[in-house]
Amino acid sequence: xxxxxxxxxxxxxxxxxxxxxxxxxxxxxxxxxxxxxxxxxxxxxxxxxxxxxxxxxxxxxxxxxxxxxxxxxxxxxxxxxxxxxxxxxxxxxxxxxxxxxxxxxxxxxxxxxxxxxxxxxxxxxxxxxxxxxxxxxxxxxxxxxxxxxxxxxxxxxxxxxxxxxxxxxxxxxxxxxxxxxxxxxxxxxxxx
Numbered sequence: 001x002x003x004x005x006x007x008x009x010x011x012x013x014x015x016x017x018x019x020x021x022x023x024x025x026x027x028x029x030x031x032x033x034x035x036x037x038x039x040x041x042x043x044x045x046x047x048x049x050x051x052x053x054x055x056x057x058x059x060x061x062x063x064x065x066x067x068x069x070x071x072x073x074x075x076x077x078x079x080x081x082x083x084x085x086x087x088x089x090x091x092x093x094x095x096x097x098x099x100x101x102x103x104x105x106x107x108x109x110x111x112x113x114x115x116x117x118x119x120x121x122x123x124x125x126x127x128x129x130x131x132x133x134x135x136x137x138x139x140x141x142x143x144x145x146x147x148x149x150x151x152x153x154x155x156x157x158x159x160x161x162x163x164x165x166x167x168x169x170x171x172x173x174x175x176x177x178x179x180x181x182x183x184x185x186x187x188x189x190x191x192x
Contacts, residue, residue, distance in 0.1 A: 007083030011042025015089035017145025039073035098129040115139035123156035133158035
């Protein structure tokens with residue numbers, strides 16, 4: 001699977017952190033939220049974090065500019081058509097998550113993996129909103145995303161081995177340490 005563009009749905013604290021680590025790993029990022037002010041706030045938070053990194057001498061201004069240049073903010077859900085892998089980071093309400101997954105199922109290419117950053121909700125239930133339950137997986141980052149290494153990769157009942165393997169590989173490319181959770185149970189591993 002050739003992943004070049006990451007779609008991130010939700011520009012809050014977790015979403016902008018995920019967008020940042022994806023861009024820092026060299027991926028193009030589509031950062032989407034429902035209002036311009038949320039998108040702008042997420043991008044501003046990334047810029048502020050990276051500016052501090054430059055001030056500390058841990059990154060060049062050119063590297064910061066390149067990272068920021070790979071992130072495109074939008075309120076248009078249709079922009080997800082260009083994503084090769086999606087991370088959903090919306091409010092922890094199952095009805096909303098299922099609506100988002102149903103929309104993503106229609107908008108994205110059929111081979112795109114749809115992941116959720118949920119900390120405790122059923123991936124199996126989210127997957128019922130799609131025609132690709134084998135490509136729905138949990139990808140649970142921890143706050144603050146740029147600093148925390150652990151990422152839980154959670155299987156739904158129908159999640160395929162290929163989906164899990166691709167998600168674990170992407171997690172490592174983000175510079176994170178994946179731990180596979182083989183059973184979709186509330187709280188997964190860390191939050192139990």
